Amino acid sequence: MALATKRWDLLLIMTAPPHYADTFTTVLRLADAVLRRDGSARVWACGYSTMLTQDTHGETKPTNTRAPDVDHPSSASIVRDLISGHGGRFGWIGCTACSDERGATNHIGEVLLRSPGRLMATMSTSAKTIFIGGA
Amino acid sequence: MTHRVLGILDRGYRGAVESQFFDPLYGFLDMREQLGAVDIVLRGLAVTMAVAEDAYTPSLDLGPVRLTTLPDYRRVIADMVAEGMDVTADEPDLRALGFTAADLLPGVSCMDTNGIARKWTDYDRVWFV
Numbered sequence: 645m646a647l648a649t650k651r652w653d654l655l656l657i658m659t660a661p662p663h664y665a666d667t668f669t670t671v672l673r674l675a676d677a678v679l680r681r682d683g684s685a686r687v688w689a690c691g692y693s694t695m696l697t698q699d700t701h702g703e704t705k706p707t708n709t710r711a712p713d714v715d716h717p718s719s720a721s722i723v724r725d726l727i728s729g730h731g732g733r734f735g736w737i738g739c740t741a742c743s744d745e746r747g748a749t750n751h752i753g754e755v756l757l758r759s760p761g762r763l764m765a766t767m768s769t770s771a772k773t774i775f776i777g778g779a
Numbered sequence: 780m781t782h783r784v785l786g787i788l789d790r791g792y793r794g795a796v797e798s799q800f801f802d803p804l805y806g807f808l809d810m811r812e813q814l815g816a817v818d819i820v821l822r823g824l825a826v827t828m829a830v831a832e833d834a835y836t837p838s839l840d841l842g843p844v845r846l847t848t849l850p851d852y853r854r855v856i857a858d859m860v861a862e863g864m865d866v867t868a869d870e871p872d873l874r875a876l877g878f879t880a881a882d883l884l885p886g887v888s889c890m891d892t893n894g895i896a897r898k899w900t901d902y903d904r905v906w907f908v
Binding site for chain 2: 679725
């Protein structure tokens with residue numbers, strides 16, 4: 645018997661690059677708004693946003709020379725903690741084509757890798773989809 | 780030999796969560812010694828990084844994740860002024876957003892775009908960052 649397909653309340657498709665605007669911050673806040681109402685949300689990261697969840701980031705960002713004693717969490721560790729902290733209600737998908745195109749193929753284990761050929765199928769499992777950003 | 784560098788920022792808010800401290804302002808502060816004398820011009824939406832306000836805290840509560848290391852642009856601008864850097868906001872861009880020179884942090888000056896352009900020749904390098 646096939647397993648029932650999991651349903652999600654919100655899918656956020658993020659194609660904007662990080663370190664350019666506050667899109668990643670906005671995506672996290674939109675997801676948080678749904679999660680706070682006991683909903684579920686997942687992010688599909690395309691383009692350079694696949695860089696955000698690379699295992700090579702480690703847990704923290706490079707040392708801030710002006711505040712060397714302060715740990716600044718890496719984007720990968722933030723995503724990992726959000727996934728593990730929500731008991732299956734928050735998910736993160738890395739687009740395999742965009743990851744391969746950019747050599748960003750060392751995602752943290754919590755990221756689900758998915759081909760762009762399954763984009764529409766992924767959208768169909770979500771009650772709402774927001775496409776945010778530009779590639 | 781000391782270079783004089785004018786850094787022009789016309790775009791702010793480049794990734795609060797992923798960048799945190801690692802933005803162009805940090806770059807200028809961190810590399811100031813090797814650059815020599817550095818002054819800053821804020822244009823476009825970046826002028827708001829020098830607008831005084833007291834409601835913002837550099838934190839974001841995401842449920843199981845609470846970030847307390849988000850950028851505090853106004854504090855960094857104040858640090859730049861304290862370290863002797865000239866920080867100038869573009870007056871028309873400031874006005875277009877509904878602010879005046881009176882809204883700026885202490886020590887930040889306000890100048891018309893043409894006046895700013897005339898200062899370029901005071902510098903060895905003008906960088907759009």
